[in-house]
Every structure is written in C-alpha cells, then in structure tokens.
Amino acid sequence: MVAILRSYCLASGQLLNTDKSCCFFSTNSPNDVKNSICEVLGMALVENPGVYLGLPTAWGKSKKGVLKFVKDRILGKLQGWKQLLLSQAGKEVLVKAVVQAIPAYPMSVFKFPITFCKELDSSIGNFWWGQKNDSNKIHWVSWEKLGLAKVEGGMGFRNFSEFNLALLAMQGWRLLMNPDSLWACILKDKYFPDGNVLNAKKGANASWVWSSILEGLNVINQGVQWQVVNGESKGTKRYVIMHRSPTTRSWNVEPIRQCISAQEEAAILAIPLGPRDGNIFRIGRDDGGVSPGLTWCAPPNPFLKLNVDASWQNVSGLTGLGIIIRNHKGEFKFRKVLKTTTGSVEIAEAQAIIEGLSFALENGITHVCVESDSKKDLKSKFFAVRWTWIPREANAVADAAAAIAVGGMGTEVWVDRPPSSLVHVLSRDGLPCPP
Numbered sequence: 406m407v408a409i410l411r412s413y414c415l416a417s418g419q420l421l422n423t424d425k426s427c428c429f430f431s432t433n434s435p436n437d438v439k440n441s442i443c444e445v446l447g448m449a450l451v452e453n454p455g456v457y458l459g460l461p462t463a464w465g466k467s468k469k470g471v472l473k474f475v476k477d478r479i480l481g482k483l484q485g486w487k488q489l490l491l492s493q494a495g496k497e498v499l500v501k502a503v504v505q506a507i508p509a510y511p512m513s514v515f516k517f518p519i520t521f522c523k524e525l526d527s528s529i530g531n532f533w534w535g536q537k538n539d540s541n542k543i544h545w546v547s548w549e550k551l552g553l554a555k556v557e558g559g560m561g562f563r564n565f566s567e568f569n570l571a572l573l574a575m576q577g578w579r580l581l582m583n584p585d586s587l588w589a590c591i592l593k594d595k596y597f598p599d600g601n602v603l604n605a606k607k608g609a610n611a612s613w614v615w616s617s618i619l620e621g622l623n624v625i626n627q628g629v630q631w632q633v634v635n636g637e638s639k640g641t642k643r644y645v646i647m648h649r650s651p652t653t654r655s656w657n658v659e660p661i662r663q664c665i666s667a668q669e670e671a672a673i674l675a676i677p678l679g680p681r682d683g684n685i686f687r688i689g690r691d692d693g694g695v696s697p698g699l700t701w702c703a704p705p706n707p708f709l710k711l712n713v714d715a716s717w718q719n720v721s722g723l724t725g726l727g728i729i730i731r732n733h734k735g736e737f738k739f740r741k742v743l744k745t746t747t748g749s750v751e752i753a754e755a756q757a758i759i760e761g762l763s764f765a766l767e768n769g770i771t772h773v774c775v776e777s778d779s780k781k782d783l784k785s786k787f788f789a790v791r792w793t794w795i796p797r798e799a800n801a802v803a804d805a806a807a808a809i810a811v812g813g814m815g816t817e818v819w820v821d822r823p824p825s826s827l828v829h830v831l832s833r834d835g836l837p838c839p840p
Contacts, residue, residue, distance in 0.1 A: 407445065423447040429454045429463070459510050468613075469521050475508045479525060482507070483532040493533075497560065500529055505563050512565075513572040516617035522565040529562065550812070554825055558813055573621030577602075580618065581625070592618075603629070628833050675702040701799050701834040704774040706733040711773045712803035713761040715753035716811050722746045724753045725813070727806025728761040729827075730770065737831060739768060740819040742810035754779030757807070764818075776800060805830045 410421055426448045430439050443450045454462045456474075464471050482504050491499065508517070508525070526548055533551070534542045552567075553559025580589050580602055596615055597605035603626060607619055656674050658665070665673070704710040709732050716725040724747045730739040741764050747753040758777055765773050778797045797804060809826055810817075817824075823831055 406442075410446075427451045427454060460514070464613075468515075468518055472511065472515075472517060472521060475511060476521070476525060476528075478507050479504055479528060483528060496533055500533065500562060504529060505565075505568075508565065508569075509572065512569040513576060514617065515613055516573060516620045517565070517569050519566055522569060525565045533562075553812075556817070556824065557809065557826065570620060570624050573617050574624040575621070576618055577621035577625050580622075628829055701735075701802070703731070703733050703735045708733065708772045708774045709738065709765070709770050711761050711765055711770075711775045712800055713754075713757040713775070713777050714800055714803040714807045715747075715750070715757040715779070716804075716807040717747065717750045717753040718811070722748060723811060724756065725807045725810030726753070726757045726760050727803040727808070727810055728757070728764050729803045729806060730765065730768075730773075735834065737823045738821060739764065740806060740823055740827065741817065742806050742813060743816040744810050744813060751779070757803075768820075778804070801833060802827060802830050 414420055423446070426446075428439070428443045428446060428448045428450050429452075430442075430450075439450055456462065461471060461474065482499065511517075530544055530548050530551070531541045534544050536542060548562075548564070550558065551560045551562045552564045554561050579586075580592065583589055584593070584602070592615065593602070596608055596611070603622060605619065605622070607616060611619075658670055658673055662670065701712070709730055712729040712731075714727050716727070718724070724745050726741075726743050726745065728739070728741040729737075731737055741760070743760065745756065747756055754777060758775065758779070761775065762773070774793065776793045776795045776799070778795055778800045805827060
C-alpha cells in the first residue's frame with residue numbers, strides 16, 4: 406500500500422498529507438491489524454471518516470437514514486425567521502435558488518426513495534403557504550400544479566422525485582456518449598461486459614449507484630429512438646437496421662422487399678433518415694417487424710401538417726383541445742391548447758379539428774395536411790386540405806397538448822418554439838425540435 410501511494414505521488418506530482426489523512430476499517434477487522442496498518446502509513450485511526458465531496462463516506466442499511474443530512478440542510482434553510490419575514494417573491498427565490506439546489510449532487514448519484522422525496526416536497530410546500538399558530542395553512546393549490554411552468558399556470562417548483570430521475574438520466578446519457586471513459590469502462594466490465602448499456606440488467610449484488618443509473622436509463626429508453634444513418638452498426642435482434650443509399654440519402658429496401666408487404670415498405674420509406682454518421686435512434690417493434698403508421702411523418706412541401714386531438718371527461722364534459730402545426734422539415738411552428746365543454750367525445754374531436762383549421766387560417770396557413778386519431782371527417786375553406794386518420798401513437802404530441810389543456814388555466818398559443826412540457830414528446834418523433 407505504501408508503494409502504491411508513493412507511485413501515485415510520483416505520477417501525479419502531488420504529495421500525501423498524512424496529518425489530513427485517516428484510516429477506516431470494517432467492524433470485522435482485528436484491532437492489532439488496524440493499529441499495525443495505521444502505524445506503517447502514519448495515519449490516524451477513525452471510526453467515521455466523515456463527508457467527502459458533500460456525501461457521507463460510510464453508509465448504513467437505511468437509505469432514509471443516510472440521506473437525513475439532506476433533509477436537515479433543507480429544513481435549516483426553511484425554518485426560523487425566513488418563514489415569517491420573507492414575501493412570496495422572496496420565498497420563491499429562496500426555494501428555487503437555494504433549497505432545491507441542495508440535493509442536486511447526491512441526486513445525480515443516488516435514486517432517492519419516493520417517500521423521502523415527498524417529505525422534501527411537503528416541507529417546501531409548508532414553507533410556501535406558511536404557518537399560523539404552529540399549524541400549516543391551507544394549501545390552496547396542489548404541489549403538482551405549483552410544479553408547472555409559470556406560462557402553464559404554475560410556479561416552476563421542482564418535483565424532487567422527477568428532478569432526481571432527470572439527473573440520473575443525465576448520468577445515463579453521459580454513459581452512452583462517453584463509453585470509453587474510466588467510470589464507464591468500470592461499470593461495463595462489472596455489469597454489462599457483453600451487452601449494450603441500454604439493455605443492461607441490474608444483476609445480483611448491484612450497488613446503489615448502479616441501481617440508480619439504471620433508473621435514469623429507463624427514462625432514456627422511454628423516449629430514445631434509433632435513427633439509421635450510414636447503416637454500419639448492425640444493432641441487436643431487437644432492431645431492424647438497413648443501409649441507406651449513399652447518393653440519394655433514401656432507404657435501400659431492395660434486400661428485404663421480398664419479406665415485407667407494400668404497406669410496410671411505404672412505412673419504412675416514410676421514416677426520416679439522419680444527417681450524421683452512426684446509428685443513434687431506435688426503430689421497429691420488439692419482434693423485429695415494422696409497425697406501419699405508428700410514427701409521425703412530415704408533410705410534403707409546401708404543406709404544413711396540423712395534428713389535433715381532444716381529451717374529454719365523461720362526467721363533467723370538460724374538454725381539452727390540443728393543436729400542433731409542423732412544417733415539411735418536421736420543425737415546430739405553432740401550438741395551441743384550450744379548455745371548453747362538449748357533450749360527447751365525437752363532438753370534442755370535431756371541435757379540435759375545427760379549432761385547428763381556424764387556428765391555421767388565423768396564422769395565414771392555406772396548405773395543410775390534417776391528422777387526427779378521430780375518424781370524424783369535416784371540411785373547411787382551404788385551398789388544399791389533406792385528411793388522414795392516424796393511430797394515437799402517431800398523434801402523441803397533440804394528445805399530450807390536449808391533456809395539458811384540461812389541467813390548464815385557459816387558452817394558450819405558442820409560436821415557433823414549443824413549451825418545455827412538449828419538447829420530450831416532440832423529440833420522440835425523431836425530427837428537429839428547438840431547445
């Protein structure tokens with residue numbers, strides 16, 4: 406051990422300060438062995454090595470017990486005079502800039518228990534609404550509503566559980582993008598030596614760190630798609646990978662034309678090809694076939710594609726309408742959501758189409774392709790209208806917009822740049838989306 410430390414010092418140019426170093430042993434280590442090692446190394450023997458890089462170096466069996474220091478730090482910022490003297494604006498700044506930043510580092514390493522995250526959310530909620538006579542005041546709006554962006558009627562407060570998953574997904578993305586880094590090589594050798602990280606399993610005796618990274622990779626798997634570009638990567642049995650023509654940048658379906666139907670061939674040809682080298686997205690079903698019509702396809706120029714959908718509640722008749730407009734390049738142009746009441750789901754879907762066409766006319770659009778997962782057929786005053794019924798899976802963006810409208814405050818209109826709540830849904834279509 407002394408030789409290893411000496412080699413490290415020579416290689417790094419750094420010196421080891423034994424006065425600031427210590428030795429920590431497991432409870433099963435004999436005392437004479439502990440004392441001998443400490444004497445040779447010239448370091449002190451400690452029972453608890455304390456904190457390193459903001460995290461405890463010794464862990465117990467209880468995760469909530471280990472993470473108690475996070476909750477204590479948050480409560481230290483929320484309790485006391487701040488709750489009585491700060492205005493709502495001051496509380497907002499304290500929550501966003503200070504409190505919700507405290508667990509950022511440990512959350513990027515470990516998956517926090519959901520109950521623990523709810524306790525943290527509850528502490529911030531109590532601070533936000535205040536207290537009276539040592540009892541919490543009424544929470545007039547749910548925490549989920551406060552977590553929405555301000556443009557969507559919320560305050561933009563983070564949900565700690567979702568924030569935790571987002572940070573872990575970033576670690577999973579780093580693992581994907583930097584497979585040759587030291588930490589990625591160590592994880593690969595231990596947990597998925599013969600496979601791909603996206604298909605990696607938890608395995609036996611997995612560490613808390615690896616189990617947490619897998620949670621982040623699950624988030625990535627929900628939205629990632631393979632996008633075939635040069636076709637060099639063969640992929641796995643789960644994916645269908647075909648070469649593209651190097652001159653026309655189009656699909657080369659000739660090798661498999663005898664194995665697929667005309668409908669499947671048309672669906673393949675409608676899938677956009679990426680501009681870069683390499684294979685980075687997923688296509689196809691788990692059984693290796695192609696699911697025709699289950700992905701959004703860009704319209705031909707000069708048409709713009711209008712996707713509409715409605716979310717209807719049977720008891721109240723409350724209806725949310727979602728409208729999405731994208732151009733022939735797949736670029737987001739307009740989005741509108743609005744809340745209304747209708748008598749049936751058929752009327753709600755028809756209302757979504759009417760509102761969508763009216764919204765297109767208001768923005769000077771006269772060449773549109775209309776797509777809806779409703780089979781209602783309506784007409785309007787346009788120079789050219791193409792009407793298409795599509796499955797719900799290919800209408801995911803408008804469907805998500807309609808769901809947002811039900812819980813929104815009223816009509817919302819977005820131009821050229823989509824709201825943050827739709828970015829991940831737009832990205833699933835494998836086409837450009839503004840950041």
